[in-house]
Amino acid sequence: MDATPPPSTLQPSAAKHTRQGSIGRVLPKRPVRGALDISKSPIHTAQASSSLSPSKNSTGNSRLSPNRSSLSYSSNLNNQSPSRIYPSSPGLSKDFSALLHPSLYHTLTPIDIPPPLRNLALQPDTSTSLTDLISSGHFRSAAVKAAQTLTIPGQSLNPGEIFDLVYRRLACLTLCNQTAIAAQEVKALGDLNSAHYRDVDTGKHLIPWELRLLAVRLQGIGFGDSRRSVMGYYELVDEARLNLSSLKKEVNRNLDEDDVRKAIEREISLWEYRLGELGIRVASALIEMEDSEGATCFLASIQSCPSTRYLLSQRALLHLHLGDIAEAHRCAPDDKLILALSNMAAAQYNDAIKCWEELIDTNPNSKDLALWKQNMAVSLIYLGRLDEARTFFESLLDDDGHTFHALTFNLSTVYELSTERSRALKITLAERVAKVLESNRDRAKEACVPVVGWEKVNSDFKL
Template identity: 40%
Template sequence: MDNAEGSVVKGHSRTRSAAKAARPLSVARGPLDVDDIPPLGSQAQAQAQTPPHSHPPRTPRPTTPLGRESPVPYSPGGRSPRPAPPPIDLSHLLRPDVYHALPTQHIPAPFRTSPAQPPIATPLPTLLAQGHYRLAAAAAARALTSGAVAPSDAPAVYDLLYTRLACLTLLGPAGTAMAAQEARALGDADLGRGQKKAGADDQGVAAAAAAAVPWALRLLHVRLQALGFGDPRRAVMSYFEMARECRARIAAAAAAAAARRAKEGAGAEEAEEAETVWRERLADLGLRVAGVLIEMEDLEGAACHLASLREGDGGDGGGRLALARALLWLHLGDVEAARGCVQPGQRGDRVVAALCDMADGEYGAALEKWRHVQAAAAAGGDSEMAGVNLAVCLLYVGKMQEGKAQLEKLVDEGYASHTLLFNLSTMYELCSDQAKTLKLRLAERVAGMAPTPSGWEKTNADFKL
């Protein structure tokens, strides 16, 4: 092929463009791997060893009246400078027809008539702080459609949209389905706007950062888009695309930190913190992919994927992500792999050990572990998770009444999560013929609680009504 290209072209054969670069060979590793990012020293050496004559002669740059060179707009390939980008227009996210009215028939009567219900004019931050997520979702939609937010104010629009969608997902399956429909308004053009415009100069980078969709909203949108189209594979592909971006950001942050350290200038620590954030995001994406594979019932693929993830990729000392990894292994039924995710003395080691005992059917041993976990958690002011699992173990060892009393004690202490209320309602159904009356009384007790950020208003499904 090389000899043919160097010879004289005869007849009507077409010559290949010399400016077209050859496509680099694909590597075997995937975008979720962190350890194969090229080291910074090799890049610096390659730049230093480049011969000077390989660059085209530089044209003298114009000077300002002060004698300093004025910045030249970036124009790759010698092309003319790109025109200024048009102003951002997010009016398609401000249309009233995008957002649905929120029904109230699934809310128990004690909550609808409770004096704790805030007035409709309550500010959105107050609603979020008090856990009124249904009213917060409605307030976010009103703010988006009232005309008070400019279509060009991307940060404000994205913040309100994220609040709307996140609050809907906290309302249960019905709210999640509604959020999946509304999330379709956020199109691919919106998601790629910030990445496409990042580059030329400081002003362009700042404009792109302002236009970019926040990371939390992108993660939520991927999840809702997969639910809306009924295709979890879309989530896997989107997570891998986001992982490629993470790898690029990690390399850029590492290069910036190295350059600033070499110049002994300020900003190296900031670049290192940015690198840590992107590494944690990359590790989180790896676990999200495993979760989607489990939902797709591709258990073999999920197990292989989990086994391929490196332990230290998260950058958080193996805490939250290690615990999440252990829970995924338990979901797959591999108890030994779950035990190996958390080392003794590490955060969550007792929790994983107790869950593994429950998975093995050793409820007596798990019961003692949960007692120790609950005692330790009570000192920190949060013993609900341990208390609920303790009550479940009591049920399986034949102490149903003691388990019911344990759950009622948690309610008296002010806890009211969906898991707690659902399990207590199940206990009522198992222990009494007056289960419906007991569940209605439970709803009245919870409605009389003070609002908290964990969520105040409940649904009929929480009480199995």
């Protein structure tokens, strides 16, 4: 998901950034065996929104769809209340104040925001809450506010609040195209297997699961070692398996207590989903390492078990990324979206257009309507029908008020393919987007609903 408001100042500056030492003692790492010992693994399928970046598709010039994952991601950010992700416990006497040091957090500058979108009239009010900033798509401003909240002198934050703010800071940096900064700031967490991050009484990990997932990937980027991410996911898989094994034994001991049994079964479902999610993240990490063969073998070795439709569709997208169209169909045989994307992957663009038209005609009120229209326009590009594609894209912007990443990126591609004066057209496009955003904001205020999709950077316009 988009990029915009320049943040308010955050001190100290990036130039004064220093890395803090790891917190607590380091536990010896456990050896990793094979591909997660997958023949014995309960991993079913997977979810991998973060590693399937639209900007890394095989064409290099067109993005197939708006990044829907970022919308769900921002929703997930706002669902992480400290009380839920970090319940109170007698073992919470540990000191995490090292994460409150201002030098850990970089200042964000608006240099990568197109000039038309730096207009102060487009910026959120400084009094806007962190939750509202995230829900409205102001991820840059949310990242700044999270860091400011963490570094207020003399305040008292409990560990749950600290980890919640760190998670939101890192996630928002990732969502506003500042992954490189997030990859540096995540180093402050040090070794996530440190005993300092374990509850003394229960042995449970104190860092929320969502933060651990994000930190594993960012630390792999920050330390320049993709294998680190894979090994980090392996360690999470081991933990998930242990939790599942323990929960299944516990549910057998509580067969006569209905309420307790149902609560344990919900926990089992949660950990089974997490295993499925980890499976796709491992495959995605292998793809990022350009180990397509390893990713293919890994996906083939995952047991075929029932899973959620979402996880199955994510696995299908991974197979499409690897060029395995037949396996993608097997993962989601009834998913018309996967069928349309499969036709595009097989260069059957006329068939793809028919699929997109069918989706558009049969579901005119779908929240994914803009996604389907712009994907159909991408198919038109590959057929050389640039004028029709341009009309589709500009209609989505001017008539429907959409400004998502893939739309501006693909429209900029059409300009590049159509004229030698594409830069002027792309700058004008940024100005048009600014006007659309301002108009959308005014309408949203009247309707008392949040506006989503503000964040824009130069790369969205290929500038």
